[in-house]
């Protein structure tokens with residue numbers, strides 16, 4: 001039997017700048033208020049190895065991220081630092097490790113229907129300059145590819161969120177042990193998922 005959609009899970013990391021900007025509560029409340037369920041949470045300072053492995057769990061990540069960054073430049077009529085996506089990503093990975101190991105992060109698992117897509121929608125696009133208004137990255141960050149490049153650093157966008165269901169499951173295994181994950185019910189799930197809505201009226 002296939003799993004109910006409400007069991008979909010995604011990994012979210014509040015990056016070191018999110019912690020420094022005192023956005024932990026705000027970010028958690030954004031995912032909580034839409035109806036997702038927090039099933040695991042911890043604060044830690046990641047090692048360089050953890051970050052490098054995290055970003056390369058998906059063998060396609062280097063190519064996809066390089067292409068997306070190049071498009072970010074060309075869409076604005078700017079010249080990308082290189083036309084080779086893999087060269088672009090090699091630089092990104094280096095600065096990303098520095099960024100993500102600079103201080104504590106909060107790693108979380110959020111569960112619910114379409115968890116991956118819903119969290120990406122609320123989080124917003126990678127480059128805060130062009131992330132939609134109303135998204136977390138769009139509302140709380142003003143960074144851009146051109147500024148992060150000029151300063152030789154990673155884009156500071158306060159959050160990591162898994163990009164696909166497969167990526168999410170791999171990343172969850174990378175960050176959490178099975179016994180750190182809480183399987184439990186919250187009462188709001190009755191209203192969100194129960195097909196009958198029995199028991200409201202007295």
Ligand code: ADP
Nearest residue numbers: 065069092096125126145148153154155157160
């Ligand atoms: P997302 O986090 O939106 O899934 P990616 O997986 O493509 O984005 O990239 C991972 C992270 O690497 C981004 O969140 C950002 O912090 C950083 N990053 C991506 N592209 C660039 C770039 N061109 N320059 C600097 N940092 C980048």
Ligand code: MG
Nearest residue numbers: 061161162163
């Ligand atoms: Mg990604």
